[in-house]
Amino acid sequence: MEAELREIRDHLSQHPPFDTLLDELLDDVVGNVEITYFKADSMILEQGQTIHALSYIRSGAVEIYHYNGELYNRLEEGDIFGQFGLLRQRKIRFPVKAIEDTLLYQIPDTIFDRLCDDDSFADFVELSGSRLKSTVDGSLRENDLMTTRVRKLISRLPLMVETTVSIQETARLMTENAVSSVLLIEPADDQDSDEVFSGDEGGLWRLKGMVTDEDLRSQVIAAGVTTDRPIGQLSDGRLITLQSDESVNEAMLTMLRNHIQRLPVLHRRRPVGVIHLSDIVRYETNSSLYLASNIFSRSTVRDLSRLVPEIRAAFIRLVEAGSTAKMVGDAMSSIGRSLMRRLIELAEDELGPAPIPYCFMVHGSLARHEQSVITDQDNALVLHDSFDPQQHDEYFKMLAQKVSDGLDACGYEYCKGGIMATNDDWRQPLSQWRRYFDEWIADPDPQRLLHSCIFFDLDAVYGEEYLVENLQDMIASKAxxxxxxxxxxxxxxxxxxxxxxxxxxxxxxxxxxxxxxxxxxxxxxxxxxxxxxxxxxxxxxxxxxxxxxxxxxxxxxxxxxxxxxxxxxxxxxxxxxxxxxxxxxxxxxxxxxxxxxxxxxxxxxxxxxxxxxxxxxxxxxxxxxxxxx
Amino acid sequence: MFKKRSQQSVIDEWQHYQTQQAKASVNPTLQRFYQMPLTDPDMPLSEVPFVALDFETTGLDPRYNEIVSFGLVPFTLRGIRPSDGHYQVVKPNCVLSEESIAFHRITHSQVDTAPPLEKVLDELLGRLSGCIVVVHYQQIERPFLDLACRKLWGEHCLFPLIDTMAIEARWQRSGWKHRLKKTLGLQPVSIRLDDSRRRYGLPSYSAHHAKVDAMATAELFLAQVARHYSPTTAIGQLWD
Missing domain, CATH: 1.20.120 (Four Helix Bundle (Hemerythrin (Met), subunit A))
Structure with a gap:
């Protein structure tokens, strides 16, 4: 290749989408470049004009306009334009003007058409739709935790017993099979139900629950239950499961969100295994999950605040590992919520149990499960309607103060807008909260809503969740x-x-x-x-x-x-x-x-x-x- | 002070010279070259086929120095096609100094295997024929080509060309600003290729390669036309 073509090639090869082209294809581009020049303020392309080349800005700058003359984009050295026109019947839709003296490399449409066979080039010029979409999809593909299916972590079939089997027999089977959990099933007759699956011998079964070693300890031995009772009575019927084609990441987040350590994995409706927290920790040793469990072992605010560097390190690792924003947001929110729960627990330990039911509620990014590494604290207290300020407020005021100070010590700064339970307005019984939302919705004043908008992202973090759910229901039905x-x-x-x-x-x-x-x-x-x-x-x-x-x-x-x-x-x-x-x-x-x-x-x-x-x-x-x- | 001769007289002289050479020329290559009618001086720039030409030489004086390589790039006002250009290393009669080899970015083996100028002059003139030649600083290309033809065939080879450096001088070194600078004894604006290009927002290339310089000259000319002239300007107005 001759020197002047090398000059062209060197420049092109530093800018997308040419930077990822195969050498051969790039040589073709270079060999067909035609150079043109436009002085500042001259029109390069007029609307409706037919074009036969893609333009690459070698030096200078241009502006692109909408039909109505509004600025659409300003492009500089290394940018391309004309691709939309080329893809749409070779007609220019947006006029282009040089805003500086501009030297262009024109790449003829015949070459452009061939470039469009290259995937990354096609993505770049949005041949197959949005470039943003392909980038986001691409990062999903690249992500290991995201691509690894949870079934990869399953090493054995789950042990399953009927709910009528005795507790002792169940424990014997668990010992025999050397497992720490067992799935409970009962015969089913209705095949259409979501929970029903067919067993190996052809029978129809319904998954009823899971019992673990801990359950046997806490609900049987400690509770003094006789072991000839059916195992089914240990299950509360609530069971969180995951599909086998979900990602390891999803499994991790499901455990984090629900504070569980074991997760039955289903293929469609049939249980295919149970994964344990440690399976994932083995898989992803530096996981943020480990951190969440660590939070609950800390017994003072000071100890908790010492976790901040670890939390930040986990954030960096997550981002560097190519996680999606959703993954990071989920993980950081889970950590944030765990931290808050622990702070409330510590405060309760100190202040004694609450005099009436209450719920600690969060707003903003934490409520949306979209928290980044830092955020200020946005929280409030919803109290039971039996609330009597004279009798109860001192307790909740102190609780709010302790939690708020604790959050601040852990890097969640005090909310500048005062959206904190320490603020008297935001430490109110349910009925008052209902009145707040009722006013905001029924008598909307944009100016006032500006400040209360943050309350419309709300979620329970600790306490009686029904108090917050009540508000969520109300908002959903009224708004x-x-x-x-x-x-x-x-x-x-x-x-x-x-x-x-x-x-x-x-x-x-x-x-x-x-x-x-x-x-x-x-x-x-x-x-x-x-x-x-x-x-x-x-x-x-x-x-x-x-x-x-x-x-x-x-x-x-x-x-x-x-x-x-x-x-x-x-x-x-x-x-x-x-x-x-x-x-x-x-x-x-x-x-x-x-x-x-x-x-x-x-x-x-x-x-x-x-x-x-x-x-x-x-x-x-x-x-x-x-x-x- | 003498008055600068008018552009019309330049045009007249070239037309006269062309007619004369077409008759007088003996060498078949030059004969062919001169029998190709001279571009109509009234032709608008937008219709003219141009070719940018650059020689790399061992020095500035054609009597003692030689051509080392030449590069040419054809273009029109609509655009430049670098890949349609041509580049040729020429084997000089003298031995090239190490400095000059390095300066021109040419290797010894390139020089050793290159043909002597007489073998490629014919082709060079063929490529220039029918086009208006554009150079930066005509005091190299014009005398070196002319002398080469005289040495080889005993005939002159001269034709109207466009000198982007002369155009630059015309626009940068006239007017009150320039006169003021001169009066104050200040350095006039540089009209070297790279400095000139910078004034038009053109990128800088790693120079000293004949074809890169030819391309750079073509770009500079497009920029000069865009700023100072128009596509309808008659070509004869820019002849040197």
Whole structure:
């Protein structure tokens, strides 16, 4: 290859999508490049014009516009344009103008068509749909914990006994088989039921529960139950199971969420094994799961606060292992909740048992199971309606204070907005909480809702969960029937809009202005979470997690086709960029923040982020029209 | 002070010279070259086929120095096709110094196996024929090519060409700013290839390769036309 072609090749090969092309294909591109030049302020492509080449910016910069003249994008050295026109009948839809003197490499359409046979190139030019989607899917594929099916961890078939078998006989069978758990089954006659499966000998069975060594100790020996009673009476009928094709990661998170150490694994409805926590720990020694169990062995706030470095290290490991944002969010939220539960337990140990039933509730990212490595604490107390301030408030005030101080010691800073149970307003009986929500929903004032919006992500963390579930039920049933409330929420959503994208080392706004940094939470994550919340409220979803909410929204069929997918990919990607940023800051011993500098974002990530921002922007526009105020 | 001769007289001279050479030329290669009619000086730039040409030489004086390599890249105002270009290493009569080998990024074996200029001159003229030649600094390409033809065939080889350095000088070294600088004894703006290119936002290449420089010259010319002229400008206006 001659020197001048090498100059061209060297430049192309440093920029996506050419950086991943096979050498041969890249040589073809280089051999067919035609160089053109446009001075600043001259039009490169006019709308409706026919094009026959993909343009690559060798030097200079261009702007692309919508039909209405609004700025669509600003591109720089190493970027390409014209691909959309080439893919759509060779017609230019968005005009392009040089904003600096610009040297272009034009790649003829014949070569472009051949490049589109290359998967990564096709993904890049979004031949097969969204580039963001392929990136997110790709990271799922790459993730080990995510791809490894839980069935891989199963080493033996589960021991199963009928519920009528005696406790002693069950214990004998467990000893004989050297297992620490047994599944309880009973004959079934109704094949259509979800729980019924057919056994090896052809009979129909229903899975009733699981009994473990611990159960035998606590519920039989310690309770003085005679061992000739049927084993079935030890099971409370509640059983959490997992499908065999779920990921190891999902198994880990299921255990974390439910505070269990054993998980029956089913193939369709038939039990194929039981996996134990230690199976996963063996598989993923540095797991965050280990941390969660560690939390419950700590007996002072000081001991708990010493876990902070470990929690942060686990966060970094999770991010570095290529986990999805959902995985990290789930794990960090489980850790956060465990920490909070332990703090409440310690406070109760000190203060004595609560005088009346109560529930500690969380808001924001922790309620949504989407916590990153740091967050401020957003919590509140829902008390039983027998609450008498004179009699009981001193206790709960102290409880709230201890938990809040403990959280602060463990890195969860006090909430600047005062959303904490230490605040008298947010330490109230259920009836008062119902009045709060009733007012917010029935008499929606956007200004006031701005501050109470955070309460609409709510989840129980400790105590009598029915108190919080009552509120969740109420919100789900009332919000959907109140268009003014939805309109007010939708309107608030529009307060925070994403930027247009990036240009060189700047964040580019829709009006063309440029900034040095972007707050990825405020301008990306929060807006998309807000949008999803409004739709979720509109369809009466009880879910708190954004992905779960999206599933409910999809079922309700209120969004244009494909929109739910787009929101999901955008959410995943934006959240991941934020987590990567924070992991990097942790590793560099920097203060953790949400401020991302464009110069630290690589080219592919920029493209994906831009697409994600676009999704958020479109979703916000749709919201305005769907829920007018 | 003498008045700069008008562009029309430049055009007239070249047309006259071409007619004369077409008749007088004896050497078959040069005959073919001159019998190809000169591009119409009124032809708009947008219709002209160009070829950017660059020689790498052992020095600046054609009497004592030789051509080491040449590169050419054909183009039009619509675009440059580098892969349609041509590059040729030439074996000089003298022994190349180590410095010059390194400077031109040419290896000894490339030089040893290369043909002498007389073997490739014919092909070179064939590639230039019918196109308007664009160079940066005509004081190299024009005298070296002319002298080579005289030595070989005893005939001149001269034709109108476009010099991007002259264009640069015309725009950068005229006007009150330049006069002011001159009065103040300040260094005038550099009009070397790379410095000129920078003024038009063009990237810098690793130079001293004939074809890279030819491509760089073609790009510079496109940029100059975009900034100072128009696609309808008559080609004759830029002849040197």
């Amino acid at each position: 959907r029937h109140n268009p003014r409330f939805l309109g007010a929420m939708a309107r608030n959503t529009l307060n925070r809009r994403p930027p247009l994208g990036f240009f060189r080392t700047f964040v580019m706004e829709t009006d063309g202005r440029q900034h040095k940094v972007i707050n990825i939470k405020g301008r990306g994550l929060a807006p998309i979470t807000d949008v999803i919340r409004v739709h979720a409220l509109a369809v009466g979803s009880q879910a708190q997690n954004s992905l779960d909410r999206l599933r409910d929204i999809e079922k309700a069929n209120i969004l244009p086709a494909g929109q739910v997918d787009k929101l999901q990919y955008a959410l995943e990607f934006i959240a991941l960029v934020r987590m990567r940023h924070q992991a990097l800051e942790l590793q560099n011993d920097q203060a953790i923040d949400n401020a991302i500098e464009p110069e630290n974002i690589d080219a592919t990530e920029r493209h994906n982020l831009k697409e994600a921002f676009q999704v958020v922007n479109n979703a916000q526009n749709f919201l305005r029209y769907r829920y007018p105020y």
